[in-house]
Amino acid sequence: xxxxxxxxxxxxxxxxxxxxxxxxxxxxxxxxxxxxxxxxxxxxxxxxxxxxxxxxxxxxxxxxxxxxxxxxxxxxxxxxxxxxxxxxxxxxxxxxxxxxxxxxxxxxxxxxxxxxxxxxxxxxxxxxxxxxxxxxxxxxxxxxxxxxxxxxxxxxxxxxxxxxxxxxxxxxxxxxxxxxxxxxxxxxxxxxxxxxxxxxxxxxxxxxxxxxxxxxxxxxxxxxxxxxxxxxxxxxxxxxxxxxxxxxxxxxxxxxxxxxxxxxxxxxxxxxxxxxxxxxxxxxxxxxxxx
Amino acid sequence: xxxxxxxxxxxxxxxxxxxxxxxxxxxxxxxxxxxxxxxxxxxxxxxxxxxxxxxxxxxxxxxxxxxxxxxxxxxxxxxxxxxxxxxxxxxxxxxxxxxxxxxxxxxxxxxxxxxxxxxxxxxxxxxxxxxxxxxxxxxxxxxxxxxxxxxxxxxxxxxxxxxxxxxxxxxxxxxxxxxxxxxxxxxxxxxxxxxxxxxxxxxxxxxxxxxxxxxxxxxxxxxxxxxxxxxxxxxxxxxxxxxxxxxxxxxxxxxxxxxxxxxxxxxxxxxxxxxxxxxxxxxxxx
Numbered sequence: 001x002x003x004x005x006x007x008x009x010x011x012x013x014x015x016x017x018x019x020x021x022x023x024x025x026x027x028x029x030x031x032x033x034x035x036x037x038x039x040x041x042x043x044x045x046x047x048x049x050x051x052x053x054x055x056x057x058x059x060x061x062x063x064x065x066x067x068x069x070x071x072x073x074x075x076x077x078x079x080x081x082x083x084x085x086x087x088x089x090x091x092x093x094x095x096x097x098x099x100x101x102x103x104x105x106x107x108x109x110x111x112x113x114x115x116x117x118x119x120x121x122x123x124x125x126x127x128x129x130x131x132x133x134x135x136x137x138x139x140x141x142x143x144x145x146x147x148x149x150x151x152x153x154x155x156x157x158x159x160x161x162x163x164x165x166x167x168x169x170x171x172x173x174x175x176x177x178x179x180x181x182x183x184x185x186x187x188x189x190x191x192x193x194x195x196x197x198x199x200x201x202x203x204x205x206x207x208x209x210x211x212x213x214x215x216x217x218x219x220x221x222x223x224x225x226x227x228x229x230x231x232x233x234x235x236x237x238x239x240x241x242x243x244x245x246x247x248x249x250x251x252x253x254x255x256x257x258x259x260x261x262x263x264x265x266x267x268x269x270x271x272x273x274x275x276x277x278x279x280x281x282x283x284x285x286x287x288x289x290x291x
Numbered sequence: 292x293x294x295x296x297x298x299x300x301x302x303x304x305x306x307x308x309x310x311x312x313x314x315x316x317x318x319x320x321x322x323x324x325x326x327x328x329x330x331x332x333x334x335x336x337x338x339x340x341x342x343x344x345x346x347x348x349x350x351x352x353x354x355x356x357x358x359x360x361x362x363x364x365x366x367x368x369x370x371x372x373x374x375x376x377x378x379x380x381x382x383x384x385x386x387x388x389x390x391x392x393x394x395x396x397x398x399x400x401x402x403x404x405x406x407x408x409x410x411x412x413x414x415x416x417x418x419x420x421x422x423x424x425x426x427x428x429x430x431x432x433x434x435x436x437x438x439x440x441x442x443x444x445x446x447x448x449x450x451x452x453x454x455x456x457x458x459x460x461x462x463x464x465x466x467x468x469x470x471x472x473x474x475x476x477x478x479x480x481x482x483x484x485x486x487x488x489x490x491x492x493x494x495x496x497x498x499x500x501x502x503x504x505x506x507x508x509x510x511x512x513x514x515x516x517x518x519x520x521x522x523x524x525x526x527x528x529x530x531x532x533x534x535x536x537x538x539x540x541x542x543x544x545x546x547x548x549x550x551x552x553x554x555x556x557x558x559x560x561x562x563x564x565x566x567x568x569x570x571x572x573x574x575x576x577x
Contacts, residue, residue: 185363186393189381190458191410200406204397281397283440 065250073255083243084235091259094225094236097153101160102221109165110210113172117206118198123173130169138162139227146232156228156236163220171213175206208282211275218267222260307375309462309494310337310360315369317355329355331520332369335513339461340492344505346557347515347524348564353498354390355521357464360496361387373462386460386493388468394439394450400426401435403450407458425453428487445476449483456487463488465497469504481508481537489534502557506549507537514556517564525556 047067054060061069077087084090116123141162145155179202187201229238237256244252317330329352337343345353358364359371362381373382394403405422409415426435429449439447448468455463469477481504488495499505505512506529514524529549531540540546 180393182389182391182393183395186387186389186454187395187406187410189361189363189385189387190407190454192406193410196410200398200410201395204395281438281440 061250062248063250065254069251070254070258073249073251074258077255082240084239087259090235090237090240091263093153094222094229094238095263097156097225097228097236098160098218098221101157101224102164102218104157105161105164105221106168106214106217108161109168109213110172112165113169113210114176114198114203114206117173117176118194118202134166134170138166139224142224142228142231146228151232151234156225156233159228160221160224163224164217167213167217167220168210171209172206175209176202178209179205207278211271211278214271214275215268218271219264222264226260307339308336308372309339309341309374310335310496311370311372311375312336312356312359313370313372315356315359315366315371317352317359317364318367328520329518330359330366331522333515333522335523335526337462337494337496337511339494341511342488342495342497342509343511343513344497344499344509345513345515346499346502346505346553347521348517348557348561349500349568350564351515351518351560352521353500353515354466356515357387357466357496357498360462361385361464382462384458384461386455386458386463388448388451388455388463388465390467390470392439392447392451394447394454396439399436399438400431400442400450403439404453404457406454411458421457422453425457426450429453429483444472445480448472448480452484452487456491459491460493463493463495465495467499468497470499477504478538484508485533485535485537502550502553503541504537506531506546506553507535507540512553514553514560517560517567524560525553527553527556 050064051067054064054066081087082090116126139159142155142159145158149155149158183201183205184197187197192200225236226238226241229236230242233239237260241253241256244250244256312333312335315330315333316328319327319329321327333352333356335343335356345356347353355364359366360373360378362378362385371378373385376382395406398406401419401422404425405415405418408418408421413421423435426432429452431446431449431453434442434446439450442450451468469480472480485508495509497505497508502512509529512527512529514526515521516524527549531543531545531549541550
């Protein structure tokens, strides 16, 4: 009986629900359009203000650059290539350094963080060293790496690894220590070995922490790659910026920054996708705008 | 004819309890560095297949008793035996249902239930088949692919129950498992617990602060004294016939008798515990 009545009630409801749903959807769409318009207006005001401020003053254009000049610079780079080769090659080199270093740094960070979080004696032995290493400004290591490993890709990757590692490491470590004790006790009683508990309870639980650190870490990876190229290199976006700076080409510096912004946003988008996929077991997040 | 065989039987059958706590004391060091005695000289036996409920006021060490039996904690002194063997580490054949949700939030219902067998090395397909069986048995058929956050509190308890029972434990420890549920759901869950218990008849230690629940479920109700230093005050056999219907059994005259007897024992302990908390509160105020 109930099996018959229940679907009918749902069917009745769906008629009125679909109407309410419709007005709700169109209102939500209108809201999105207005937000996009406002976003566009903000960008327009900033760029137009900049353009007007420097307009007609060659000195200001040289010092600060201007939006139309940046656009022209980008067009030249894309169509004619840069002074050190095609633009695509430069992006590829920088991205290669950043991504390889990011992956290695993340894996190392997760492994070390989980190991130290799970094995007390390791944490006790290594904690002073980690604190010392974390407190020094690690970007300086870039110079060491360039001296030791030369102008090639290796020195940049090492710098990226060093920058990425600590952020991921500390989050993984903290994530492991925040795991619900009851979950661990439950899994242990169900028959889980230490490794099984780590694999099925600790890692998934710490993942919320780890993935949060990846957003920041990829930014660090790009910084590491660019600074590495600054410190000593022959190609890449950092080299482009260095050349532009050396020749008083402010527009060149800005244009390289625009490219990096696009790269960073794309990576951010990818990480958010990954996050959604891996954390789909979580209840929907709190309501409110996302950033 | 007094044959040696008979003697041996008489000795071996009833004298090896499933759980045997003898003069157990448990002390903790509090985060402040002070010593706290949770249990003092506690002795308790649970026979194979017996359903034992433990009641007592807040903070009397009910849950501590369970952690000692499960091997999650060690006794400071005294002996804890499971099936006649001293507990070192987690004894085989034990199930534990926690007060809070302890199902893994990142695993689906089916994967959660299959966790035990998978940990014990059962091949995936076989474990999943067994899990599907248990999911059905606890009334969650059709919810195999849901994540725990998509279920109600009562449904999550069912998952936890299936997760424990799939390992076919000889001993099931339950720490106020239905405490967070509303009264109706709780009665339904209690009933289902009794039915499932009847299938394999493990020994159960069921910790609760609800005396009605304790009497309705158990063969034996043990009253603990107020903490610190909780110990067994009295033990009552519940000779109500089985199978029982939890929602209705409380109307029986014998149930009311038992309730009055046990409440006599429990009342003074509850008063002591309450006086302690209010005194502590007053001490903090002044």
